[in-house]
Amino acid sequence: MTEMQHIVLARRPEGAPVAEDFRLETAPLPVPGDGEVLVKLSHFSLDPYMRGRMDDAKSYAAPVPLNGTMEAGGVGEVIASNHPGFAPGDIAFGMFGWASHGCLPGKELRKLDPAHGPVTAALGVLGMPGFTGWAGLMEYGRPKAGETLVVAAATGPVGSMVGQLAKSLGLRVIGIAGGAEKCQMAVETFGFDACLDHRAYDDAKALRAALADACPDGIDIYFENVAGKVLEAVLPLMNVGGRIPLCGMIAWYNAGALGANQGGEVDQLPKLWRTILVKRLHVHGFIITDHFHRFGDFLKQVGPKVAGGDIRFVEDVAVGLENAPAAFMAMLGGGNTGKQIVAL
Amino acid sequence: MTEMQHIVLARRPEGAPVAEDFRLETAPLPVPGDGEVLVKLSHFSLDPYMRGRMDDAKSYAAPVPLNGTMEAGGVGEVIASNHPGFAPGDIAFGMFGWASHGCLPGKELRKLDPAHGPVTAALGVLGMPGFTGWAGLMEYGRPKAGETLVVAAATGPVGSMVGQLAKSLGLRVIGIAGGAEKCQMAVETFGFDACLDHRAYDDAKALRAALADACPDGIDIYFENVAGKVLEAVLPLMNVGGRIPLCGMIAWYNAGALGANQGGEVDQLPKLWRTILVKRLHVHGFIITDHFHRFGDFLKQVGPKVAGGDIRFVEDVAVGLENAPAAFMAMLGGGNTGKQIVAL
Numbered sequence: 001m002t003e004m005q006h007i008v009l010a011r012r013p014e015g016a017p018v019a020e021d022f023r024l025e026t027a028p029l030p031v032p033g034d035g036e037v038l039v040k041l042s043h044f045s046l047d048p049y050m051r052g053r054m055d056d057a058k059s060y061a062a063p064v065p066l067n068g069t070m071e072a073g074g075v076g077e078v079i080a081s082n083h084p085g086f087a088p089g090d091i092a093f094g095m096f097g098w099a100s101h102g103c104l105p106g107k108e109l110r111k112l113d114p115a116h117g118p119v120t121a122a123l124g125v126l127g128m129p130g131f132t133g134w135a136g137l138m139e140y141g142r143p144k145a146g147e148t149l150v151v152a153a154a155t156g157p158v159g160s161m162v163g164q165l166a167k168s169l170g171l172r173v174i175g176i177a178g179g180a181e182k183c184q185m186a187v188e189t190f191g192f193d194a195c196l197d198h199r200a201y202d203d204a205k206a207l208r209a210a211l212a213d214a215c216p217d218g219i220d221i222y223f224e225n226v227a228g229k230v231l232e233a234v235l236p237l238m239n240v241g242g243r244i245p246l247c248g249m250i251a252w253y254n255a256g257a258l259g260a261n262q263g264g265e266v267d268q269l270p271k272l273w274r275t276i277l278v279k280r281l282h283v284h285g286f287i288i289t290d291h292f293h294r295f296g297d298f299l300k301q302v303g304p305k306v307a308g309g310d311i312r313f314v315e316d317v318a319v320g321l322e323n324a325p326a327a328f329m330a331m332l333g334g335g336n337t338g339k340q341i342v343a344l
Numbered sequence: 345m346t347e348m349q350h351i352v353l354a355r356r357p358e359g360a361p362v363a364e365d366f367r368l369e370t371a372p373l374p375v376p377g378d379g380e381v382l383v384k385l386s387h388f389s390l391d392p393y394m395r396g397r398m399d400d401a402k403s404y405a406a407p408v409p410l411n412g413t414m415e416a417g418g419v420g421e422v423i424a425s426n427h428p429g430f431a432p433g434d435i436a437f438g439m440f441g442w443a444s445h446g447c448l449p450g451k452e453l454r455k456l457d458p459a460h461g462p463v464t465a466a467l468g469v470l471g472m473p474g475f476t477g478w479a480g481l482m483e484y485g486r487p488k489a490g491e492t493l494v495v496a497a498a499t500g501p502v503g504s505m506v507g508q509l510a511k512s513l514g515l516r517v518i519g520i521a522g523g524a525e526k527c528q529m530a531v532e533t534f535g536f537d538a539c540l541d542h543r544a545y546d547d548a549k550a551l552r553a554a555l556a557d558a559c560p561d562g563i564d565i566y567f568e569n570v571a572g573k574v575l576e577a578v579l580p581l582m583n584v585g586g587r588i589p590l591c592g593m594i595a596w597y598n599a600g601a602l603g604a605n606q607g608g609e610v611d612q613l614p615k616l617w618r619t620i621l622v623k624r625l626h627v628h629g630f631i632i633t634d635h636f637h638r639f640g641d642f643l644k645q646v647g648p649k650v651a652g653g654d655i656r657f658v659e660d661v662a663v664g665l666e667n668a669p670a671a672f673m674a675m676l677g678g679g680n681t682g683k684q685i686v687a688l
Contacts, residue, residue: 060584060622227617240404246621252614268613270596273571276629277590278404283627285620 004029005321006069006099013054022325030103037081037106039092044074045123046328046340051253060287069097075119093122098324100344124157124339125306125313131298132247132288133161140245140284145170147220152176152230154186154195157339162223164311167191174214176230178334189312204232212237227251235275244283314338348373349665350413350443357398366669374447381425381450383436388418389467390672390684395597404631413441419463437466442668444688461651468501468683469650469657475642476591476632477505484589484628489514491564496520496574498530498539501683506567508655511535518558520574522678533656548576556581571595579619588627658682
């Protein structure tokens with residue numbers, strides 16, 4: 001084995017990515033330098049944030065350069081190491097990208113213990129998405145027993161973590177998801193009190209009416225990861241003193257420069273601003289990379305619950321590096337069910 | 345004296361209030377019942393929030409009923425009392441409305457000690473507006489020395505309190521006000537580092553460029569009381585982790601149903617939402633009536649600073665009840681300088 005494969009950003013998408021925005025390339029297998037570790041990946045993660053990295057817009061992280069490898073966290077087996085902390089055969093997590101192999105400084109990698117469960121958990125329920133749900137809910141949601149929480153993408157790795165944690169804390173939890181199958185999964189697998197299929201409602205007004213029925217005491221926490229129609233439906237139902245941890249807005253990710261003019265011809269900002277004032281809401285934007293100093297606490301708290309089956313997770317696995325772009329494009333449209341992973 | 349005068353809401357305004365929306369009426373002087381106190385007002389307060397009370401829209405407080413007395417806090421001398429805590433000659437503050445006299449239960453009144461400074465301070469710097477600035481800044485702004493704060497309506501009773509407190513805590517403070525005279529006052533009287541005249545800039549973009557010059561290290565706290573063009577100018581300049589205490593949006597108060605479609609034809613909400621996410625902002629809506637349990641702390645902390653001249657205040661006094669509507673309408677357009685008061 002002297003070669004590796006990876007997928008590069010062939011061009012910047014306009015709107016929703018298409019196949020031509022990606023290109024599968026072959027490259028020489030890297031030789032690890034001082035302190036570096038070479039890993040043969042078994043799986044990598046596909047997450048909505050990667051859509052943002054494809055745009056050349058100023059954001060909290062640098063965009064993927066044109067012809068650069070698409071960004072992703074992955075797991076795999078160490079096949080060569082110049083770092084004392086890693087030996088061949090170890091299983092490691094790192095930001096290797098959409099690739100068959102990766103070579104990174106050992107200090108940027110995290111060793112996984114396969115005894116703690118499937119290694120893919122490090123990409124989802126016990127990785128960045130699960131950690132995002134935990135940190136956002138606990139730090140900014142400030143959940144209290146008896147309150148009502150709403151989260152969309154309910155069967156995704158963030159939404160399902162938020163919902164299950166909130167249920168375990170005694171909240172009423174209402175999910176929103178795309179399609180009857182996911183809604184059933186939110187209730188039966190993840191224990192949500194109810195889950196609404198946003199596709200069954202023509203507009204925000206219809207969705208709001210259904211949400212109002214499902215939330216007779218209003219909404220205290222809206223964990224925001226989708227925006228768009230769901231945000232519009234939720235806002236008027238927020239209770240006084242409500243909290244909105246805001247970590248994503250997938251409904252708007254495909255609009256080119258994120259956030260530019262995706263709405264209608266009516267400026268909704270004054271209405272939002274008024275709602276925040278009148279309802280005394282607390283809106284907290286957060287980026288999970290700011291919180292990694294608490295990752296150890298997260299693993300300690302949530303790891304045993306995952307191992308014990310108290311927190312469940314669902315994965316959607318695409319097989320083969322060449323199928324990553326299609327899986328990614330489908331995910332942005334809600335075509336996946338559970339944490340989207342690529343297996344190599 | 346057997347009669348009193350008061351101003352009632354004659355009809356609900358469409359957009360900016362006009363003279364015909366108000367009516368001066370004469371009524372018999374009330375006779376205080378059990379536990380009630382009759383006060384002859386010397387001054388009452390005009391504040392932007394009163395515009396919201398004129399609309400029949402669901403909000404955090406009930407609207408003024410048609411033909412009901414316009415709401416206001418006022419101060420004056422007790423002329424009759426059936427409450428053991430008040431005697432004729434005492435000076436009291438209460439929500440008497442736009443009126444020459446008022447009769448309220450003694451338990452709803454606060455006795456003022458004229459030795460502590462002019463009684464009008466209870467309407468501004470040591471009343472609801474000053475308290476709004478203090479509570480919003482300290483609880484939600486979380487100011488730290490070396491940071492940069494921006495506040496508009498800089499010479500108003502909220503903005504001038506926020507700016508002076510922030511200066512005393514070691515922040516760089518940039519004001520925004522309407523007109524060169526107010527800008528000069530913000531710097532010379534209130535000690536702001538700089539103050540921009542929003543009228544000197546054609547649009548949000550031009551104002552933003554000037555703000556960027558005045559805030560070379562970005563903006564950490566935007567104390568929001570105006571919205572509109574200022575909000576649009578400020579948002580892109582917010583630093584990561586910035587805070588926005590949000591207590592008002594006077595730029596949008598005259599649009600009938602507050603917050604409905606005052607913006608342009610582009611939906612600015614996605615851009616705002618993106619900024620909150622990318623910059624990890626914390627937006628806190630608050631209504632000062634939720635915080636009155638801390639009013640004693642406020643008086644204890646800020647009262648001595650006002651008495652000692654460390655916190656200064658400016659009042660704009662209209663004379664005569666009949667001139668209250670004109671003064672109120674002017675204030676909504678920024679025609680006042682300092683705390684707007686009506687003297688009787």
